[in-house]
Amino acid sequence: MTTQTMRAARLYEGGKPMVIEHLPVPQIRPTEVLVKVKACGIVPNLHNILTNWVKWFPQNPLPKLPATFGLDPAGVIEAVGPQVYDFKVGDRVYVNPGRHCGSCRACRAGNTIACTAYTFNGYFGFTPKSPRMFEDYPYGGLCEYLPAPQYSLVKLPANLSFETAARLGYLGTAYKAMLKANVGPGTTLLINGISGTLGLGAVALALAMGVRKILGTARNQELFQRVKDLAAPGRIEIHTLGTQPIQEWVRQITQGEGVDVVIDALGPGAPHETLTQALKSIHRGGHLVNIGAIAGDVPIDLHWIMDNDIQISGSAWFTTGQGQAMADMVESGVLDLSFFENTAFSLEDVNGAISGIENRHGGFSNYVICP
Numbered sequence: 001m002t003t004q005t006m007r008a009a010r011l012y013e014g015g016k017p018m019v020i021e022h023l024p025v026p027q028i029r030p031t032e033v034l035v036k037v038k039a040c041g042i043v044p045n046l047h048n049i050l051t052n053w054v055k056w057f058p059q060n061p062l063p064k065l066p067a068t069f070g071l072d073p074a075g076v077i078e079a080v081g082p083q084v085y086d087f088k089v090g091d092r093v094y095v096n097p098g099r100h101c102g103s104c105r106a107c108r109a110g111n112t113i114a115c116t117a118y119t120f121n122g123y124f125g126f127t128p129k130s131p132r133m134f135e136d137y138p139y140g141g142l143c144e145y146l147p148a149p150q151y152s153l154v155k156l157p158a159n160l161s162f163e164t165a166a167r168l169g170y171l172g173t174a175y176k177a178m179l180k181a182n183v184g185p186g187t188t189l190l191i192n193g194i195s196g197t198l199g200l201g202a203v204a205l206a207l208a209m210g211v212r213k214i215l216g217t218a219r220n221q222e223l224f225q226r227v228k229d230l231a232a233p234g235r236i237e238i239h240t241l242g243t244q245p246i247q248e249w250v251r252q253i254t255q256g257e258g259v260d261v262v263i264d265a266l267g268p269g270a271p272h273e274t275l276t277q278a279l280k281s282i283h284r285g286g287h288l289v290n291i292g293a294i295a296g297d298v299p300i301d302l303h304w305i306m307d308n309d310i311q312i313s314g315s316a317w318f319t320t321g322q323g324q325a326m327a328d329m330v331e332s333g334v335l336d337l338s339f340f341e342n343t344a345f346s347l348e349d350v351n352g353a354i355s356g357i358e359n360r361h362g363g364f365s366n367y368v369i370c371p
Contacts, residue, residue: 007371008143009350010066015051017351018069018142026139026147030083035148039344040141041072041166042353042367044197049124050354057293061125061135068124070369071097072158073141074165084150092156094165094327095141095148096172096320097121099133113317126316142350144371148215156324157331163342166368167201168326171337172318173327174202174263177289178209180315181261187209190250190259192216192278194238195223198265199293200339200363205326207231208335215253216273217241223362230339241274250281258283261269268295269341276300279310287311340366347371 004025009018011222026033046069053062063069077087087093100107101117109116117129122140125133156165183189189206193199194216206214207230214236216227221240227234239249250259262278275298279288288310289354290352305312329335341364350369357367 002211006144007347008068009070009347009369010068011050012066014054014065018198020348020350023143025260028079028081028147030081031146032081032149033084033087033093033153034079035073035075035093035146036070036078037141037144037146037371038075038162039073039166039368039370040070041169042345042350042357042369043071043170044357044360046071047354047357053124054227057124059164061128061130061134063122063138064131067134068122068140068143070141070143071120072166073097073122073139074168075146078145081150085156087150087153090356092158092162093148094154094156094168094322094323095146095274096152096154096318096323097123097140097169098152098317098319099137099149101129112319120317142347142369142371152320154320154327156327157225160327160337161328162366163344163366163370164337164340165298165327166338167340167366168323169206170197170324171201172323173291173315174198174265175205176318176322177263177291177313177315178205178261178311179322181287181289183209183211183261185212187211187261188213188215188254188259190215190217190246190262190278190281191265192262192274193259193265193270193292194218195220195227195362196265196267196288197363198242200227200264202265203227203230203280204335204337204339205303208329213237213254215239215250215259217246217278220362223326223364226364240297246274246277247280258286260286262286262288264288264292264352266292268293270294272296272298279312282308282310283307285310287313289313289315291315298326339364342366342368344368344370
């Protein structure tokens with residue numbers, strides 16, 4: 001019997017181009033499905049993962065090379081294991097890359113993101129146990145076929161394309177953060193990095209969740225009006241970073257009240273002042289959630305935090321249930337993702353897609369690989 005093969009992008013050395021190889025199509029376990037990948041997201045941070053990660057963040061393990069990366073795959077189920085319950089061949093799905101062990105105390109309590117072996121399949125890990133998880137789940141989304149545990153699957157509605165579904169990872173990061181901060185119709189929200197990949201997703205979710213006023217900071221003024229046009233006039237206001245302290249601008253816009261919640265979506269290279277100034281724009285009892293992973297030691301006035309009953313949180317990812325909620329919001333029309341500019345590349349063009357992502361139009365661009 002001839003072994004069925006698939007194409008996969010393989011990384012052999014950090015900083016070097018990926019190589020397209022033919023590998024055996026993976027076998028699935030009883031509780032898994034085999035997904036034929038239709039689209040896999042190429043996120044801006046992937047270049048850092050492939051080149052600088054070991055030096056910058058040695059505490060976050062990468063899979064042993066050679067490896068198949070790819071964070072946000074979406075596709076069609078080709079086969080199901082005998083212990084799969086609610087999915088069938090032909091279902092359209094997004095695969096949440098968060099992998100958990102199921103046996104640690106956090107998993108048994110239902111808090112799977114706190115798993116002691118929590119790992120992003122096809123990306124990087126969070127704990128010393130992640131290398132073992134990579135061995136259990138060695139395939140990221142940059143290949144033709146992907147085995148996925150049934151707990152990771154989000155059913156996609158007909159009005160959500162595979163290309164747009166491959167953006168659910170960054171959308172879900174923002175969604176989980178806003179749920180953590182109890183964002184809702186009465187909220188005044190500040191998004192640091194509003195026009196970027198994470199920030200624009202936060203805008204879309206905030207609008208879907210009924211946020212009454214959205215403030216944002218960014219540098220690329222060419223995108224400001226496009227972001228504002230996502231909502232009714234006056235609902236979104238944007239501040240150019242570096243022109244005035246953020247907290248002063250916020251007080252002017254809010255008539256001295258400040259904001260309820262800050263979502264800090266700026267990346268590791270952002271100056272610390274953007275976060276600390278945004279923090280000072282929060283009124284008493286407010287909440288800052290960091291999702292952009294600003295790097296290094298950030299000076300925080302803990303006495304001020306205590307006096308003003310402020311919360312500061314990190315939020316790393318989202319559950320599959322939260323992913324399903326986003327898909328359901330798209331199906332109902334509450335969550336509008338039509339502004340994404342999907343740019344599709346073949347698997348053979350993966351290296352060009354990764355290097356060319358710097359030319360994207362902020363968060364509006366959505367680069368995907370379609371094997």
